Amino acid sequence: MCVCDDDKDRKIATLRKRLSREVRAREQAEQLLESKALELFQVNQNLLGSIQKAKNRSARVNAIMNSIKDSVVATNQKMEILDVNKSCVGMWGIPYAGLMGRSVLEFVENRQIADYEALCLSASADEQDEIKEFNFRTLDGGFVPAEVKISTFQHDDERFLLHLIRNVSNKKRLQKEREAMQEELANAAKWEAVGQLAGGIAHEINTPAQYIGDNLHFLSECNEEILEILNKALELKKACEQNGQYLDYVQEIDRLIEAYDLEYLCEEVPQALKQSAQGIAQVSHIVRAMKNFSHPGTEEKKPFDINAAIDTTLTVSRNEWKNIATVVTDFDEHVGLVPCIPGGMNQVFLNIIVNAAHAIDVKGHETMGEIRIVTRKLADQVEIVISDTGCGMPPEVVKNIFNPFFTTKEVGRGTGQGLAIVNDIIVQKHKGTIKVATKEGKGTSFIIRIPCK
Ligand SMILES: Nc1ncnc2c1ncn2[C@@H]1O[C@H](COP(=O)(O)OP(=O)(O)OP(=O)(O)O)[C@@H](O)[C@H]1O
Ligand SMILES: [Mg+2]
DSSP states (O other): OOOHHHHHHHHHHHHHHHHHHHOOOOOOOOHHHHHHHHHHHHHHHHHHHHHHHHHHHHHHHHHHHHHHHHEEEEEEETEEEEEEHHHHHHHTTTHHHHHTBBBBGGBBBBBHHHHHHHHHHHHTTTTTOOEEEEEEOOOTTTTTEEEEEEEEEETTTTEEEEEEEOOOOHHHHHHHHHHHHHHHHHHHHHHHHHHHHHHHHHHHHHHHHHHHHHHHHHHHHHHHHHHHHHHHHHHHHHHHHHHTOHHHHHHHHHHHHHHHTTHHHHHHHHHHHHHHHHHHHHHHHHHHHHHHHHHHOSOEEEEEEHHHHHHHHHHHTTTHHHTTEEEEEOOOOOGOOOEEHHHHHHHHHHHHEEEEEEHHHHHHHSSEEEEEEEEOOOSSSEEEEEEEEOOOOOOHTTTTTTSSSSOSSSSTOOSSSSHHHHHHIIIIIIIOOOEEEEEEETTTEEEEEEEOO
Protein backbone atom coordinates (compact mmCIF):
# COMPACT_ATOMS: atom_id res chain seq x y z
CA MET A 1 0.00 0.00 0.00
CA CYS A 2 1.36 3.36 -0.92
CA VAL A 3 1.20 6.70 0.97
CA CYS A 4 -1.36 8.16 -1.33
CA ASP A 5 -3.86 5.34 -0.48
CA ASP A 6 -3.53 6.16 3.23
CA ASP A 7 -4.22 9.76 2.58
CA LYS A 8 -7.25 8.92 0.55
CA ASP A 9 -8.72 6.71 3.31
CA ARG A 10 -8.24 9.47 5.89
CA LYS A 11 -10.07 11.95 3.72
CA ILE A 12 -12.95 9.53 3.21
CA ALA A 13 -13.19 8.90 6.96
CA THR A 14 -13.26 12.64 7.63
CA LEU A 15 -15.94 13.13 5.01
CA ARG A 16 -18.00 10.29 6.48
CA LYS A 17 -17.80 11.85 9.96
CA ARG A 18 -18.82 15.22 8.60
CA LEU A 19 -21.67 13.66 6.69
CA SER A 20 -22.99 11.81 9.72
CA ARG A 21 -22.72 15.04 11.78
CA GLU A 22 -24.62 16.95 9.17
CA VAL A 23 -27.28 14.24 8.90
CA ARG A 24 -27.77 14.41 12.71
CA ALA A 25 -27.90 18.19 12.62
CA ARG A 26 -30.44 18.07 9.85
CA GLU A 27 -32.53 15.54 11.72
CA GLN A 28 -32.49 17.79 14.79
CA ALA A 29 -33.38 20.82 12.68
CA GLU A 30 -36.29 18.94 11.15
CA GLN A 31 -37.54 17.86 14.56
CA LEU A 32 -37.31 21.45 15.79
CA LEU A 33 -39.13 22.71 12.71
CA GLU A 34 -41.85 20.15 13.22
CA SER A 35 -42.34 21.06 16.86
CA LYS A 36 -42.31 24.80 16.04
CA ALA A 37 -44.84 24.26 13.25
CA LEU A 38 -47.06 22.40 15.71
CA GLU A 39 -46.70 25.19 18.23
CA LEU A 40 -47.52 27.73 15.55
CA PHE A 41 -50.53 25.73 14.46
CA GLN A 42 -51.82 25.67 18.04
CA VAL A 43 -51.21 29.38 18.48
CA ASN A 44 -53.02 29.99 15.21
CA GLN A 45 -55.93 27.81 16.30
CA ASN A 46 -56.16 29.70 19.57
CA LEU A 47 -56.05 32.98 17.68
CA LEU A 48 -58.85 31.89 15.34
CA GLY A 49 -60.89 30.85 18.39
CA SER A 50 -60.29 34.23 20.00
CA ILE A 51 -61.21 36.07 16.80
CA GLN A 52 -64.43 34.04 16.54
CA LYS A 53 -65.21 34.77 20.19
CA ALA A 54 -64.52 38.46 19.68
CA LYS A 55 -66.76 38.42 16.59
CA ASN A 56 -69.53 36.69 18.53
CA ARG A 57 -69.16 39.11 21.37
CA SER A 58 -69.26 42.08 19.03
CA ALA A 59 -72.36 40.66 17.31
CA ARG A 60 -73.97 40.13 20.72
CA VAL A 61 -73.13 43.68 21.83
CA ASN A 62 -74.57 44.96 18.53
CA ALA A 63 -77.71 42.91 18.98
CA ILE A 64 -78.06 44.25 22.54
CA MET A 65 -77.51 47.84 21.41
CA ASN A 66 -79.98 47.46 18.57
CA SER A 67 -82.60 45.90 20.81
CA ILE A 68 -82.56 48.98 23.07
CA LYS A 69 -85.67 51.02 22.37
CA ASP A 70 -83.86 54.22 23.37
CA SER A 71 -81.39 55.86 21.02
CA VAL A 72 -77.76 55.34 21.97
CA VAL A 73 -75.14 57.64 20.45
CA ALA A 74 -71.40 57.50 21.05
CA THR A 75 -69.48 60.69 20.31
CA ASN A 76 -66.02 62.05 20.95
CA GLN A 77 -65.53 65.13 23.11
CA LYS A 78 -66.16 67.34 20.08
CA MET A 79 -69.63 65.75 19.93
CA GLU A 80 -68.90 64.08 16.57
CA ILE A 81 -70.93 60.91 16.15
CA LEU A 82 -68.85 57.69 16.15
CA ASP A 83 -71.54 55.10 16.54
CA VAL A 84 -75.32 54.88 16.94
CA ASN A 85 -77.80 52.07 17.50
CA LYS A 86 -80.76 51.18 15.31
CA SER A 87 -83.33 53.18 17.33
CA CYS A 88 -81.31 56.32 16.69
CA VAL A 89 -81.33 55.72 12.93
CA GLY A 90 -85.12 55.27 13.21
CA MET A 91 -85.63 58.38 15.30
CA TRP A 92 -83.66 60.74 13.07
CA GLY A 93 -84.57 58.97 9.84
CA ILE A 94 -81.00 59.13 8.52
CA PRO A 95 -79.03 55.99 7.51
CA TYR A 96 -76.20 54.87 9.74
CA ALA A 97 -73.41 55.96 7.38
CA GLY A 98 -74.99 59.40 6.96
CA LEU A 99 -74.78 60.01 10.71
CA MET A 100 -71.11 59.17 11.20
CA GLY A 101 -68.91 62.21 11.85
CA ARG A 102 -71.84 64.64 12.15
CA SER A 103 -72.22 66.67 15.28
CA VAL A 104 -74.99 65.50 17.59
CA LEU A 105 -75.77 69.20 18.15
CA GLU A 106 -77.06 69.42 14.56
CA PHE A 107 -80.09 67.46 15.71
CA VAL A 108 -80.87 69.54 18.80
CA GLU A 109 -83.37 72.40 18.49
CA ASN A 110 -81.37 75.63 18.09
CA ARG A 111 -82.56 77.34 21.25
CA GLN A 112 -81.51 74.30 23.32
CA ILE A 113 -77.98 73.82 21.94
CA ALA A 114 -76.29 75.75 24.77
CA ASP A 115 -78.14 73.65 27.37
CA TYR A 116 -77.15 70.47 25.58
CA GLU A 117 -73.48 71.50 25.56
CA ALA A 118 -73.74 72.31 29.26
CA LEU A 119 -75.14 68.83 29.94
CA CYS A 120 -72.24 67.26 28.00
CA LEU A 121 -69.74 69.35 29.98
CA SER A 122 -71.22 68.34 33.29
CA ALA A 123 -71.16 64.66 32.18
CA SER A 124 -67.50 65.01 31.14
CA ALA A 125 -66.71 66.47 34.52
CA ASP A 126 -68.41 63.42 36.03
CA GLU A 127 -70.84 65.60 37.84
CA GLN A 128 -74.08 64.10 39.09
CA ASP A 129 -76.34 62.15 36.72
CA GLU A 130 -78.85 64.45 35.15
CA ILE A 131 -81.75 63.73 32.84
CA LYS A 132 -82.91 66.68 30.76
CA GLU A 133 -85.48 67.05 28.03
CA PHE A 134 -84.57 68.29 24.55
CA ASN A 135 -86.32 68.52 21.20
CA PHE A 136 -84.56 66.64 18.42
CA ARG A 137 -84.96 67.40 14.76
CA THR A 138 -86.41 64.72 12.50
CA LEU A 139 -85.96 64.32 8.76
CA ASP A 140 -89.49 65.61 8.01
CA GLY A 141 -88.63 68.97 9.61
CA GLY A 142 -90.48 68.21 12.82
CA PHE A 143 -89.21 67.72 16.36
CA VAL A 144 -89.47 64.85 18.82
CA PRO A 145 -89.21 65.50 22.54
CA ALA A 146 -86.69 63.24 24.26
CA GLU A 147 -85.13 62.77 27.68
CA VAL A 148 -81.33 62.74 27.51
CA LYS A 149 -78.81 61.22 29.87
CA ILE A 150 -75.11 61.51 29.12
CA SER A 151 -72.27 59.43 30.54
CA THR A 152 -68.60 59.03 29.61
CA PHE A 153 -66.35 56.06 28.84
CA GLN A 154 -62.63 55.57 28.30
CA HIS A 155 -61.12 53.77 25.30
CA ASP A 156 -57.48 53.74 24.11
CA ASP A 157 -56.59 56.60 26.45
CA GLU A 158 -59.35 58.71 24.97
CA ARG A 159 -62.59 59.81 26.66
CA PHE A 160 -65.91 59.48 24.85
CA LEU A 161 -69.51 60.47 25.54
CA LEU A 162 -72.45 58.12 25.50
CA HIS A 163 -75.79 59.87 24.87
CA LEU A 164 -78.86 57.92 25.95
CA ILE A 165 -81.86 59.50 24.25
CA ARG A 166 -85.38 58.42 25.16
CA ASN A 167 -88.20 59.50 22.83
CA VAL A 168 -90.99 60.71 25.11
CA SER A 169 -93.48 61.89 22.49
CA ASN A 170 -95.77 58.93 23.20
CA LYS A 171 -95.50 59.42 26.93
CA LYS A 172 -96.29 63.12 26.50
CA ARG A 173 -99.20 62.41 24.18
CA LEU A 174 -100.66 59.93 26.67
CA GLN A 175 -100.14 62.40 29.51
CA LYS A 176 -101.82 65.14 27.47
CA GLU A 177 -104.69 62.81 26.63
CA ARG A 178 -105.04 61.86 30.29
CA GLU A 179 -105.09 65.50 31.34
CA ALA A 180 -107.55 66.34 28.57
CA MET A 181 -109.75 63.44 29.58
CA GLN A 182 -109.70 64.61 33.19
CA GLU A 183 -110.53 68.12 32.10
CA GLU A 184 -113.29 66.79 29.86
CA LEU A 185 -114.71 64.75 32.74
CA ALA A 186 -114.52 67.75 35.05
CA ASN A 187 -116.20 69.88 32.36
CA ALA A 188 -118.84 67.27 31.75
CA ALA A 189 -119.56 67.07 35.48
CA LYS A 190 -119.69 70.85 35.66
CA TRP A 191 -122.05 71.09 32.70
CA GLU A 192 -124.16 68.29 34.05
CA ALA A 193 -124.50 70.20 37.32
CA VAL A 194 -125.25 73.44 35.46
CA GLY A 195 -127.71 71.56 33.27
CA GLN A 196 -129.49 70.08 36.27
CA LEU A 197 -129.59 73.47 37.94
CA ALA A 198 -130.91 75.10 34.76
CA GLY A 199 -133.46 72.30 34.42
CA GLY A 200 -134.58 72.79 38.01
CA ILE A 201 -134.86 76.55 37.61
CA ALA A 202 -136.68 76.15 34.31
CA HIS A 203 -139.11 73.80 36.01
CA GLU A 204 -139.69 76.32 38.84
CA ILE A 205 -140.19 79.22 36.42
CA ASN A 206 -142.45 77.25 34.15
CA THR A 207 -145.51 77.12 36.44
CA PRO A 208 -145.61 80.83 37.47
CA ALA A 209 -144.82 81.82 33.86
CA GLN A 210 -147.80 79.80 32.75
CA TYR A 211 -150.26 81.40 35.19
CA ILE A 212 -148.83 84.89 34.56
CA GLY A 213 -149.51 84.26 30.88
CA ASP A 214 -153.02 82.96 31.58
CA ASN A 215 -153.78 85.88 33.92
CA LEU A 216 -152.53 88.43 31.38
CA HIS A 217 -154.75 86.85 28.77
CA PHE A 218 -157.68 87.06 31.22
CA LEU A 219 -156.86 90.70 32.07
CA SER A 220 -156.73 91.63 28.38
CA GLU A 221 -160.17 90.17 27.85
CA CYS A 222 -161.48 91.92 31.02
CA ASN A 223 -159.93 95.16 29.91
CA GLU A 224 -161.80 95.02 26.61
CA GLU A 225 -165.05 94.45 28.54
CA ILE A 226 -164.27 97.26 30.99
CA LEU A 227 -163.56 99.57 28.06
CA GLU A 228 -166.91 98.66 26.57
CA ILE A 229 -168.64 99.55 29.89
CA LEU A 230 -166.55 102.71 30.15
CA ASN A 231 -167.58 103.82 26.68
CA LYS A 232 -171.24 103.36 27.63
CA ALA A 233 -170.65 105.33 30.89
CA LEU A 234 -169.02 108.15 28.92
CA GLU A 235 -172.04 108.25 26.60
CA LEU A 236 -174.26 108.50 29.71
CA LYS A 237 -172.06 111.33 31.06
CA LYS A 238 -172.44 113.14 27.71
CA ALA A 239 -176.24 112.76 27.80
CA CYS A 240 -176.39 114.13 31.39
CA GLU A 241 -174.21 117.06 30.32
CA GLN A 242 -176.51 117.84 27.39
CA ASN A 243 -179.67 117.57 29.56
CA GLY A 244 -178.18 119.53 32.46
CA GLN A 245 -178.67 116.58 34.80
CA TYR A 246 -176.35 115.33 37.57
CA LEU A 247 -173.92 118.13 36.74
CA ASP A 248 -171.94 117.59 40.00
CA TYR A 249 -171.17 114.05 38.94
CA VAL A 250 -170.41 115.16 35.41
CA GLN A 251 -167.89 117.71 36.71
CA GLU A 252 -166.26 115.21 39.07
CA ILE A 253 -165.96 112.70 36.24
CA ASP A 254 -164.41 115.34 33.94
CA ARG A 255 -161.94 116.21 36.68
CA LEU A 256 -160.93 112.56 37.10
CA ILE A 257 -160.71 112.06 33.32
CA GLU A 258 -158.29 114.92 33.12
CA ALA A 259 -156.34 114.05 36.25
CA TYR A 260 -155.75 110.45 35.17
CA ASP A 261 -155.57 111.19 31.42
CA LEU A 262 -158.24 108.70 30.38
CA GLU A 263 -157.28 108.89 26.70
CA TYR A 264 -153.71 107.84 27.56
CA LEU A 265 -154.93 105.00 29.81
CA CYS A 266 -157.28 103.69 27.15
CA GLU A 267 -154.44 103.59 24.64
CA GLU A 268 -151.63 102.34 26.86
CA VAL A 269 -153.27 99.74 29.10
CA PRO A 270 -154.17 97.35 26.24
CA GLN A 271 -150.66 97.88 24.79
CA ALA A 272 -149.03 97.13 28.15
CA LEU A 273 -151.12 94.01 28.57
CA LYS A 274 -150.31 92.86 25.02
CA GLN A 275 -146.57 93.44 25.44
CA SER A 276 -146.57 91.68 28.83
CA ALA A 277 -148.35 88.69 27.30
CA GLN A 278 -145.78 88.60 24.48
CA GLY A 279 -142.94 88.86 26.99
CA ILE A 280 -144.19 86.07 29.16
CA ALA A 281 -144.82 83.90 26.08
CA GLN A 282 -141.15 84.43 25.17
CA VAL A 283 -140.10 83.52 28.73
CA SER A 284 -142.21 80.33 28.55
CA HIS A 285 -140.65 79.44 25.20
CA ILE A 286 -137.13 79.86 26.59
CA VAL A 287 -137.99 77.93 29.72
CA ARG A 288 -139.42 75.07 27.67
CA ALA A 289 -136.29 75.08 25.51
CA MET A 290 -134.06 74.99 28.59
CA LYS A 291 -136.05 72.12 29.99
CA ASN A 292 -135.71 70.17 26.75
CA PHE A 293 -132.04 70.90 26.61
CA SER A 294 -131.10 70.12 30.15
CA HIS A 295 -133.11 66.93 30.12
CA PRO A 296 -130.53 64.24 30.97
CA GLY A 297 -129.52 62.94 27.53
CA THR A 298 -130.53 59.34 27.10
CA GLU A 299 -127.84 57.45 25.20
CA GLU A 300 -130.45 55.59 23.20
CA LYS A 301 -131.83 56.66 19.88
CA LYS A 302 -135.45 57.60 19.75
CA PRO A 303 -137.71 59.30 17.20
CA PHE A 304 -136.49 62.86 17.14
CA ASP A 305 -137.94 65.98 15.57
CA ILE A 306 -134.86 67.58 13.99
CA ASN A 307 -136.64 70.77 12.90
CA ALA A 308 -138.05 71.36 16.39
CA ALA A 309 -134.67 70.59 17.97
CA ILE A 310 -132.93 73.19 15.78
CA ASP A 311 -135.62 75.69 16.75
CA THR A 312 -135.05 74.94 20.43
CA THR A 313 -131.30 75.24 20.05
CA LEU A 314 -131.69 78.60 18.32
CA THR A 315 -133.75 79.84 21.27
CA VAL A 316 -131.25 78.59 23.82
CA SER A 317 -128.30 80.10 21.96
CA ARG A 318 -130.03 83.38 21.04
CA ASN A 319 -127.72 85.37 23.27
CA GLU A 320 -124.73 84.19 21.22
CA TRP A 321 -126.01 85.40 17.86
CA LYS A 322 -128.75 88.00 18.33
CA ASN A 323 -126.41 91.02 18.10
CA ILE A 324 -124.26 89.76 15.23
CA ALA A 325 -126.43 87.73 12.92
CA THR A 326 -129.91 87.13 11.69
CA VAL A 327 -131.01 83.55 11.52
CA VAL A 328 -132.88 82.21 8.52
CA THR A 329 -134.40 78.75 8.67
CA ASP A 330 -135.75 76.75 5.79
CA PHE A 331 -137.17 73.53 7.21
CA ASP A 332 -138.45 70.69 5.09
CA GLU A 333 -141.60 69.49 6.79
CA HIS A 334 -141.13 66.01 5.28
CA VAL A 335 -138.11 65.46 7.51
CA GLY A 336 -140.41 63.96 10.17
CA LEU A 337 -139.08 61.97 13.08
CA VAL A 338 -135.58 60.55 12.71
CA PRO A 339 -133.95 58.04 15.10
CA CYS A 340 -131.39 60.13 17.01
CA ILE A 341 -129.75 60.47 20.40
CA PRO A 342 -131.56 63.66 21.43
CA GLY A 343 -128.90 65.08 23.78
CA GLY A 344 -126.18 64.39 21.22
CA MET A 345 -128.00 66.04 18.32
CA ASN A 346 -128.83 69.12 20.45
CA GLN A 347 -125.14 69.40 21.22
CA VAL A 348 -124.26 69.13 17.51
CA PHE A 349 -126.59 71.98 16.56
CA LEU A 350 -125.49 74.14 19.48
CA ASN A 351 -121.76 73.74 18.75
CA ILE A 352 -122.14 74.55 15.05
CA ILE A 353 -124.45 77.53 15.66
CA VAL A 354 -122.12 78.97 18.32
CA ASN A 355 -119.12 78.46 16.01
CA ALA A 356 -121.02 80.24 13.21
CA ALA A 357 -121.76 83.19 15.51
CA HIS A 358 -118.11 83.35 16.57
CA ALA A 359 -116.96 83.25 12.93
CA ILE A 360 -119.28 86.16 12.03
CA ASP A 361 -118.04 88.02 15.10
CA VAL A 362 -114.40 87.49 14.00
CA LYS A 363 -115.17 88.88 10.55
CA GLY A 364 -116.42 92.18 11.96
CA HIS A 365 -119.54 94.06 12.89
CA GLU A 366 -120.14 96.51 10.02
CA THR A 367 -123.24 94.64 8.90
CA MET A 368 -125.24 91.87 10.50
CA GLY A 369 -124.14 88.43 9.36
CA GLU A 370 -126.43 85.57 8.52
CA ILE A 371 -126.77 82.04 9.82
CA ARG A 372 -128.88 79.93 7.49
CA ILE A 373 -130.18 76.52 8.47
CA VAL A 374 -131.75 74.30 5.85
CA THR A 375 -133.16 70.80 6.35
CA ARG A 376 -133.99 68.43 3.50
CA LYS A 377 -135.46 64.96 3.35
CA LEU A 378 -133.37 62.85 0.94
CA ALA A 379 -134.12 59.25 -0.17
CA ASP A 380 -132.97 57.52 3.01
CA GLN A 381 -131.21 60.35 4.79
CA VAL A 382 -131.93 63.74 6.25
CA GLU A 383 -129.61 66.58 5.30
CA ILE A 384 -128.98 69.55 7.58
CA VAL A 385 -126.92 72.42 6.20
CA ILE A 386 -125.80 75.15 8.60
CA SER A 387 -124.12 78.05 6.80
CA ASP A 388 -122.68 81.30 8.01
CA THR A 389 -121.31 84.44 6.45
CA GLY A 390 -118.36 84.46 8.86
CA CYS A 391 -114.61 84.61 8.41
CA GLY A 392 -114.23 81.19 6.72
CA MET A 393 -111.17 79.04 7.21
CA PRO A 394 -107.76 78.62 5.55
CA PRO A 395 -106.83 75.04 4.50
CA GLU A 396 -104.47 74.51 7.46
CA VAL A 397 -107.36 75.19 9.85
CA VAL A 398 -109.91 73.10 7.91
CA LYS A 399 -107.76 69.99 8.04
CA ASN A 400 -107.62 70.15 11.85
CA ILE A 401 -111.10 71.21 12.89
CA PHE A 402 -112.29 67.73 13.89
CA ASN A 403 -109.16 67.07 15.97
CA PRO A 404 -109.81 67.19 19.70
CA PHE A 405 -108.43 70.34 21.33
CA PHE A 406 -107.74 72.11 18.05
CA THR A 407 -108.82 75.72 18.42
CA THR A 408 -107.89 79.09 16.97
CA LYS A 409 -109.75 80.89 19.72
CA GLU A 410 -108.22 82.57 22.71
CA VAL A 411 -108.22 80.86 26.09
CA GLY A 412 -111.63 81.08 27.64
CA ARG A 413 -113.49 81.32 24.34
CA GLY A 414 -112.74 77.91 22.92
CA THR A 415 -111.38 74.59 24.10
CA GLY A 416 -111.31 73.00 20.66
CA GLN A 417 -113.62 70.18 21.64
CA GLY A 418 -116.83 71.29 19.94
CA LEU A 419 -116.34 69.83 16.46
CA ALA A 420 -114.52 66.73 17.76
CA ILE A 421 -117.65 65.95 19.76
CA VAL A 422 -119.86 66.83 16.77
CA ASN A 423 -117.87 64.47 14.56
CA ASP A 424 -118.11 61.67 17.10
CA ILE A 425 -121.86 62.12 17.51
CA ILE A 426 -122.60 62.28 13.79
CA VAL A 427 -120.13 59.71 12.44
CA GLN A 428 -119.74 57.20 15.28
CA LYS A 429 -123.04 57.42 17.10
CA HIS A 430 -125.39 58.06 14.15
CA LYS A 431 -123.42 56.50 11.27
CA GLY A 432 -123.91 59.75 9.41
CA THR A 433 -121.52 62.06 7.58
CA ILE A 434 -120.32 65.60 8.13
CA LYS A 435 -118.60 67.72 5.49
CA VAL A 436 -117.39 71.27 5.50
CA ALA A 437 -117.25 73.79 2.65
CA THR A 438 -115.54 77.07 3.41
CA LYS A 439 -114.10 80.14 1.74
CA GLU A 440 -111.83 82.53 3.57
CA GLY A 441 -113.54 85.85 4.18
CA LYS A 442 -116.85 84.56 2.78
CA GLY A 443 -118.21 81.93 5.13
CA THR A 444 -118.60 78.29 5.98
CA SER A 445 -121.20 75.54 5.56
CA PHE A 446 -121.44 72.35 7.57
CA ILE A 447 -123.34 69.64 5.70
CA ILE A 448 -124.64 66.87 7.92
CA ARG A 449 -126.41 63.74 6.77
CA ILE A 450 -128.16 61.33 9.11
CA PRO A 451 -129.70 58.00 8.08
CA CYS A 452 -133.50 57.99 8.45
CA LYS A 453 -133.56 54.39 9.76
N1 LIG B 1 -118.14 78.24 11.18
C1 LIG B 1 -116.82 78.39 11.33
N2 LIG B 1 -116.16 79.37 10.66
C2 LIG B 1 -114.83 79.54 10.78
N3 LIG B 1 -114.04 78.75 11.56
C3 LIG B 1 -114.64 77.75 12.24
C4 LIG B 1 -116.05 77.51 12.16
N4 LIG B 1 -116.34 76.44 12.93
C5 LIG B 1 -115.17 76.04 13.47
N5 LIG B 1 -114.15 76.82 13.08
C6 LIG B 1 -112.72 76.66 13.43
O1 LIG B 1 -112.54 75.37 13.95
C7 LIG B 1 -111.91 75.44 15.24
C8 LIG B 1 -112.39 74.27 16.06
O2 LIG B 1 -113.76 74.39 16.35
P1 LIG B 1 -114.35 73.68 17.63
O3 LIG B 1 -115.79 73.96 17.71
O4 LIG B 1 -113.91 72.26 17.64
O5 LIG B 1 -113.56 74.37 18.83
P2 LIG B 1 -113.70 75.85 19.38
O6 LIG B 1 -114.96 76.46 18.85
O7 LIG B 1 -112.44 76.55 19.12
O8 LIG B 1 -113.84 75.57 20.95
P3 LIG B 1 -115.10 74.91 21.70
O9 LIG B 1 -116.13 74.55 20.70
O10 LIG B 1 -114.53 73.71 22.39
O11 LIG B 1 -115.53 75.94 22.67
C9 LIG B 1 -112.31 76.80 15.78
O12 LIG B 1 -111.38 77.26 16.75
C10 LIG B 1 -112.30 77.65 14.51
O13 LIG B 1 -110.99 78.05 14.17
MG1 LIG C 1 -116.80 75.41 18.97
